[in-house]
Amino acid sequence: MGPSPAEIIRTLVAGRLPGLVHLAHRPGPHHVRHVTDPEGRVLLLVPVVSDLAAALRPVDGDEDVAIVLDVLDLPPAAGAPSLGRAWVSGWAVELGGAEARAAAQDFAAVEPTGDLLDLGRRFRLFRFEVAEARWERADDVRRVDPDVYAGAEPDPLHPIEAELLADLADHHGDEVSAYLRRHFGLVADDPADAPRVVRMDRYGLVVALGGPGARRRARLAFPAPVADHAELVRLLHPMICPRAAAG
Template structure:
């Protein structure tokens, strides 16, 4: 079955592929692949505001060891980040992003500045171990690929680095879990905005939330379909989210006079 995310209105907008890639890359589930290394553990990773891709890996782990042993002082590698849905779904992986390039250790003279830039985006505990049991690596980015909705998009690394993650990324998981667990009536209202011929009677589940609106998944016996339900206008952050959702629900109620 087609998995493309379709808009529920002719004027629906969506994030650019570069913005989606930056948002997906902010998720914590990540692994590094390189020659002889198949999915090694990453303690933490981020793309900083200045466009630096940084990783924290175990100092005695296979990735750091391979970088140290490299004759050229760097290691061709692939960082794979996986975005899992925050609610239970039959197919839980929403998207993946693959960042390819060359790994090198961050020089001691640059380490403090890099750690501060890392913490600005992702203040994780693993940063405290850098210099003892963990090592900070930099990925010189060469290729960026986004896999989502059954398609694969190759991005220019410059476009990826220039993009910003979605402003609702930090609240998305909490909002979707709350909608799924506590507000079935509101979920039904959102689903009512989707033409019936697109859903084929599938059960609606909250799949995603970004500044442009909700994404719903309709799980059906033979597969699923993902559909976008847009806000009246994009929001700039969490402070505008409540009003945007309320307007969307009110519009759905007016369109369903029998409710």
Template sequence: MTRSIRPAALRPSAAERARTVAGRPAAAVCAAGIDGSRVLAHTITAHGQVLLVVPTDGEVCTAVRASADGDLAALLMVTDHAPVPLHDAVRAQVWLSGWLTPVEPADQQEALLAFADVAPVGALLDVGSTATLLSLDLAEVVLGECGAVTEVDPDDYLAAVPDPLAAVEADMLQHLDASHPEQLALLASRVPAEWAGGGTVRPLGLDRFGFRLRFEQPAGHHRDVRVPFPAPVTGPEDLGVAVQRLLCAAERACPGR
């Protein structure tokens, strides 16, 4: 059971969160007769094109080729897992619904370059041999997070920018969890006791607005709480100063530590 505590604080919009979650590598396609087929790679290009790389001999590519209309109604599900061990490791999911079509040969080179600009993954090298490049004509976006499901306008989703700390978040949280228990405790001290509810504090997330902490209860329940920076950061280069200011504020509030 998850209970998300929402103090008044700045936080990413649903569109920004959806774009950030959609950048995670764990993805699968669902369609009629297809229950979670693996995706080798996926991305959204700078021009807002949703692209997928799938096995050429897999069930998704086979279904697209067999479609009488030349496209396949499908859902791309992307799962965001916490970078530290937690009882419930799934932080969020994004469901992108629309129609899958093969990228035309004449457009493939340009599409591959646009894909590589955002996500230079090795699977792109297999396109044309063991892998196929597909395009998803986006119709619906849904974000599932903190026990809530939010519909996101596809235009807002495509216009949003992923969180600028997404690439460094995992390393930061793993380092905090493994090597800095005192700093983690200081961050937890910023949370009122009635929100924290006791339990063991773990680092859950990090974005431009601040940290998210999880308080895990012995019975298996947990509470997620946001600890904001004094001001949102613009990128990794601002992170060190923002964290230091947050920790200094926590130390001043807890003079006996």
């Protein structure tokens, strides 16, 4: 079992990856600083003096602007497969007063930037509820119901995935390789079957089999989805501690 399309979209648009926004009938795209709040609504932190701020200015009496946020996954390590691309769209509205202050707290929970202290002067916050969500991977596009998207959660390991993979490779490489060889029944010390962990999520590990550039991959599922880093460490203990694995 792996993450659902809704969970992947929530993970990609959570705010840890660079985003582009496209606006209907306006020039673009524009780079944007964004996060999502606990309900999955998209928050945009926009400089007052910018092309994006001008493009988000309503025209013809409209109070909101149709917008699409486009986020492409950045694989955390060489040879790691991409999670693909997420597209979420809705109608962006500028926030003010108490709404802006509450949204700034949601933004800071993901990206604690000092620029939030300049809201109303140098920066503005915009928000939109997701009316359409799409996940694109390997030329396959899947639409996700907005309510399903809103009910999903971003993966808790994604923000530290690159760090975790580097730690496994740099400090526990031999133990991890030996464990994976046993698990998948691979011939010991055969370079053609050298296993490496190339991605991880709350549901398990993605393992590449073979040397650099190899495309054979397998999934090692956890007994249950992990909630945080501490729970992941407990699950990985038998992998990095041969004595625990033997027990």
